[in-house]
Each structure stands twice: as C-alpha cells, then as structure tokens.
Amino acid sequence: MYISRLALDHFRSWEHCVVDFAPGVNILHGANGLGKTNIVEAIEVLSTGSSHRTSSALPLVERGFTSATIRANVGESAVIEAPAGAGADNDAARADGKANDHLHTTTYEATIAARGANRARINGGSSLYMRDIVGRIPSVSFTPEDQRLVTSDPAMRRRFLDQAGALLIPGYMNRLQTCTRIAKQRAALLKQLERAEGDTNAALSGLEIWTGQFIEAGIALTADRNSIIDSLSEPFAAIYDRLAGDESAVVKSAIDSEHQTAHKARLVYEPSFAEVLGDSTGDAPAAISRHFQRIYPGEVARGLNLIGPHRDDMALELEGMPAREFASNGEMWTMALALKMALFEVVVRTSGVTPIVILDDVFAQLDETRRGQILAFAAAQQQVFITVAARSDIPDLNDFGMGLGSVGLNRNEAFNGTTTANIIDVAQLKADSHDGNDQLIAQLQAMRGGGEA
Numbered sequence: 315m316y317i318s319r320l321a322l323d324h325f326r327s328w329e330h331c332v333v334d335f336a337p338g339v340n341i342l343h344g345a346n347g348l349g350k351t352n353i354v355e356a357i358e359v360l361s362t363g364s365s366h367r368t369s370s371a372l373p374l375v376e377r378g379f380t381s382a383t384i385r386a387n388v389g390e391s392a393v394i395e396a397p398a399g400a401g402a403d404n405d406a407a408r409a410d411g412k413a414n415d416h417l418h419t420t421t422y423e424a425t426i427a428a429r430g431a432n433r434a435r436i437n438g439g440s441s442l443y444m445r446d447i448v449g450r451i452p453s454v455s456f457t458p459e460d461q462r463l464v465t466s467d468p469a470m471r472r473r474f475l476d477q478a479g480a481l482l483i484p485g486y487m488n489r490l491q492t493c494t495r496i497a498k499q500r501a502a503l504l505k506q507l508e509r510a511e512g513d514t515n516a517a518l519s520g521l522e523i524w525t526g527q528f529i530e531a532g533i534a535l536t537a538d539r540n541s542i543i544d545s546l547s548e549p550f551a552a553i554y555d556r557l558a559g560d561e562s563a564v565v566k567s568a569i570d571s572e573h574q575t576a577h578k579a580r581l582v583y584e585p586s587f588a589e590v591l592g593d594s595t596g597d598a599p600a601a602i603s604r605h606f607q608r609i610y611p612g613e614v615a616r617g618l619n620l621i622g623p624h625r626d627d628m629a630l631e632l633e634g635m636p637a638r639e640f641a642s643n644g645e646m647w648t649m650a651l652a653l654k655m656a657l658f659e660v661v662v663r664t665s666g667v668t669p670i671v672i673l674d675d676v677f678a679q680l681d682e683t684r685r686g687q688i689l690a691f692a693a694a695q696q697q698v699f700i701t702v703a704a705r706s707d708i709p710d711l712n713d714f715g716m717g718l719g720s721v722g723l724n725r726n727e728a729f730n731g732t733t734t735a736n737i738i739d740v741a742q743l744k745a746d747s748h749d750g751n752d753q754l755i756a757q758l759q760a761m762r763g764g765g766e767a
Contacts, residue, residue: 315451315667316389316697317357318419323383324376325426326352331747335697336736342701344740350701353740354672356384358455360424361670362477363432363487366457369473375428382426387503388451390418413681424445445459445487448480452669454658456688458679460650465638468627474653477627478542481661481669486538495533497619500524505617528622529587529602535592535623543583543628549659552654554579557687558645578633579649595616647684653690671698 321330327349342350346455355374359365366372375382423435435663462470479486503521507514558579585591589601602621606613609620630637630649637649661669671692677685692698 315670316322317386317451317670317759319387320353320356320390321385322353322356322405323385324379325356325382325384326374326376328352329376329747331743333738333743334412334736335699337697338735339692340697340736340738342699342738343701343739344744348740348744350740354455354674354699354701357386357451357453357670357672358760359426360384360386360422360447361449361451361758362480363444364480365476366459366470366473366477368454369469371426371432372428374426380428381750384426385421385423386451388420388422395398422451445491448487449482449484452481452661452665452667453659453672454654454669455674456651456654456674457672457674458676458678459647460654460676461643461679463650463653464630464641464646467536468625471628472624472626472688473541475539475626478546478657479538481657482542482545482664483538489531489534489538493535493623496524496528496531497622497624500528501617501619504619507614507687508617520641525603525606528619529599529606532587532623533590533598533602536585536587536626539585539623539626540583540591543581545660545664546653546656549582549677550581550656551579553655553659554649557648557652557684578632579637579652581653582629582631584627584629586621586623644734647680651684653687668696671695673698673700675701 316337317335319332319334321333322328325331331349331353333353342353344350355365355367359374368374421437423438424447425433427433434442434444434447436447438443459470463474476486476490479490500521503517503524507517507521510517583591587598587602589598589605593601594729613620630653632641632645632649637646641649658669658671661667673688673692676688680688692700
C-alpha cells in the first residue's frame with residue numbers, strides 16, 4: 315500500500331496543495347514554517363482519525379474557514395515481483411512511482427469540520443462517518459514529541475492508545491466516540507446539579523441513566539485498551555531489548571554484561587475502571603456503580619466525571635521502575651522508538667498490511683545510534699515519508715541501501731542505482747500552490763471524482 319497523490323484544501327497552513335508521491339522514500343525538504351509537517355500530519359489524520367499534535371479538529375482547519383479536506387489516492391503494494399534476471403526492468407518500474415497504481419487505486423476523502431462531525435467519502439461516493447475510513451490507510455508516525463510518551467501527562471498516552479485502537483480494533487473509534495459523548499452528557503448534568511436550587515429529582519434521575527450508560531460504554535472501551543496493551547507488550551519488550559542491546563554494543567566497555575542482555579522494559583495498563591481487570595464473575599458494572607456512589611458528592615461539587623476512560627493511563631516501566639522518573643534521556647528515546655515499532659509490527663501481524671512510515675523531523679533529535687536504528691527499520695518498508703529542515707539532519711543513508719544524492723528540486727533521484735527517492739522541495743510546492751490555484755483546484759476536483767488529473 316502506498317499513497318500516490320495527496321491533496322489538501324484549507325488544511326492548516328495550506329490553502330490548496332496537490333503533491334505526488336512515490337513508493338519507497340519520499341523526502342520533504344524545506345525551512346521550518348513552510349508546512350512540511352502539516353503535509354504528513356494530514357496523512358496521519360486520514361489514517362487514524364486524529365493527530366498527535368492536537369486533541370481537537372479546530373487547529374487543523376485554515377483560519378477563517380469552516381472545514382478542511384484531505385484526499386489521497388492510495389495504490390496497492392509498491393513492490394513489484396520481477397522474475398530473476400529482470401533487475402533493470404524492475405528498477406525502472408520502481409522508479410516510475412506508479413507501480414500497479416492504474417490497476418488498484420482508491421481515493422479516500424476526509425472533511426474535517428472546525429466544529430461538528432467529520433465526514434468521509436470513498437471514490438467520491440456517498441457521505442460516510444469519518445470512522446468508516448479510519449484504519450484503511452495504516453500509518454505509524456515517528457515525531458520529535460515521541461519522547462513525551464514516556465515523560466508527559468496521561469492525555470498523550472491515551473491519544474497513542476486511541477490511534478493504535480483505530481488501526482488494530484474494528485469499531486474502536488465508534489466505541490470511543492460513544493463513550494466521549496456520554497461522558498459529556500453526564501458532566502453537563504453534574505454541573506446542573508452543582509448549580510441547582512430546589513427540586514433536583516429530574517436531574518438525579520437523568521444522572522442515574524447516564525451513569526449506567528457511561529459504565530457500559532466505559533467497560534467496553536477499557537476492554538479494548540487492555541487488549542491493545544496486551545498485543546503491544548511482548549513486541550515492545552523484545553524491540554526495546556534489541557535496540558538497547560545495539561546501543562550497549564557501542565558502549566559495552568562502560569556498562570556491565572548483565573545489563574547488556576536484560577533490559578526488562580514493559581507496558582502496564584492503568585485503567586480508571588480498574589474493576590474491569592481480572593473480573594471473571596461479571597461483577598464489574600456493579601462494582602463501578604458503587605464507586606460512583608461513593609464519589610458522588612465530589613463529582614457534583616466539581617461538576618466533573620472523576621472516574622472513567624478519560625482518566626486512563628499507560629505506564630512504561632524499566633527494570634520494574636517508572637521510566638518517567640528513573641530512565642535516562644537516551645533510554646526514554648529508545649522506549650518511544652520501541653513503542654512505535656511495536657505498533658507497526660502488530661498492525662502488520664493483525665491486518666497483513668504494511669503501514670506507511672512517517673519520520674517527521676526526528677533526526678535532529680536523535681543521536682547517531684538511534685538514527686541508524688530508525689533508518690534501518692524504515693529502509694525495509696514500502697513507503698516512507700521523511701521531513702527535514704536541513705540536509706545535515708539526514709544521516710548517511712548509504713549503509714541502508716538508501717544512498718542519498720543531492721537534495722534539491724530534482725525528483726526521483728536514483729539511490730545507488732537501486733532505490734528511488736522522491737525529493738520534494740516544499741518551498742517550491744508552496745510557491746506553486748499560490749501561483750497555480752486554477753490548476754490545483756482542477757486537480758482537487760478530479761480527485762473528488764476518484765481519478766488523477
């Protein structure tokens with residue numbers, strides 16, 4: 315699976331944008347502030363239904379507009395199986411960047427509303443819910459913020475769990491939206507009770523109904539998240555051990571041999587509805603209900619839901635200790651990389667589809683060892699997007715069969731005669747978006763009809 319064309323309409327800083335991609339490596343090069351991260355963020359939103367950069371849709375829409383549109387033409391696997399001895403023809407097919415695209419191309423469209431529900435279409439068809447296309451273009455993003463998965467507040471880890479759920483569990487986004495809607499309704503009633511004077515029987519009756527629904531929806535979401543962490547735990551620990559082992563080999567003289575082989579990283583789910591875990595008798599709903607009864611005065615006084623999936627967390631531990639408190643900066647980065655690579659591995663295992671890999675301005679944040687680890691991982695994938703502000707931020711790619719020529723305006727530059735990199739100058743793309751609006755609009759309209767202009 316690969317994206318051959320992406321079109322944006324009023325998405326963040328882009329009024330209009332149409333950009334062609336190739337299978338393999340795509341490098342978006344340009345100074346900070348030009349909008350290269352916004353381009354790969356649009357792919358993330360189309361893939362997972364959300365962005366790691368924001369918890370709401372409003373920042374995704376260009377200021378002064380009510381909605382943004384993302385369209386992507388998605389083709390089948392970029393890898394062409396060529397017979398033995400057909401190396402030159404196979405390389406030419408790879409360089410074309412359109413392998414199999416004319417045979418199996420689907421256009422996915424998402425309309426992001428500044429306020430209200432997001433909508434979607436497939437091949438210009440009837441309007442769908444956004445959740446109906448989430449997960450159909452799986453992607454895994456590596457970003458400068460990834461280290462905060464270890465150090466930041468629980469909201470960022472919940473966002474990771476939600477994006478993972480969108481890729482791994484059918485119906486997850488629907489259950490998440492249902493739980494969120496019920497939580498808002500229940501919180502509104504708590505605020506009403508906080509301000510109430512006189513008869514509150516109607517509000518109390520409504521609260522009882524919404525509490526029952528919240529418990530039911532929350533238990534389903536808690537079970538999903540527990541399943542996600544169960545799936546990620548084993549590959550996360552194994553990948554961390556491998557990455558940390560690579561690092562240890564570099565500095566083995568500075569650490570003892572025991573710590574070179576057993577790093578013991580693990581994920582621990584910390585649900586707010588803790589009663590769900592280990593519940594073999596079906597008593598969780600009643601236990602959670604009793605919990606709500608105990609905290610009712612506090613909820614009314616604050617006008618908030620004090621327990622529920624919106625307060626879940628995922629702890630990352632190293633050697634049995636909280637990583638956010640005891641891990642070094644390098645260990646935190648290794649844990650973050652291992653977590654994203656584990657998600658990639660589980661998506662491949664459960665769906666049979668290789669996710670698109672996004673490396674958004676990460677090289678400037680990483681030391682040489684971790685740059686090599688993430689490039690070795692990316693080199694094996696079907697489609698990779700790399701954003702860089704400066705050429706010096708790209709490590710030497712020759713060791714990974716991804717040798718880099720000069721980064722400039724040329725596209726489809728050969729990497730060692732075997733691999734092709736699609737080089738995109740974002741400054742030129744920005745200039746084209748301003749100078750050729752009529753042509754861009756025509757291309758956008760063509761994509762909405764399910765074709766390529």
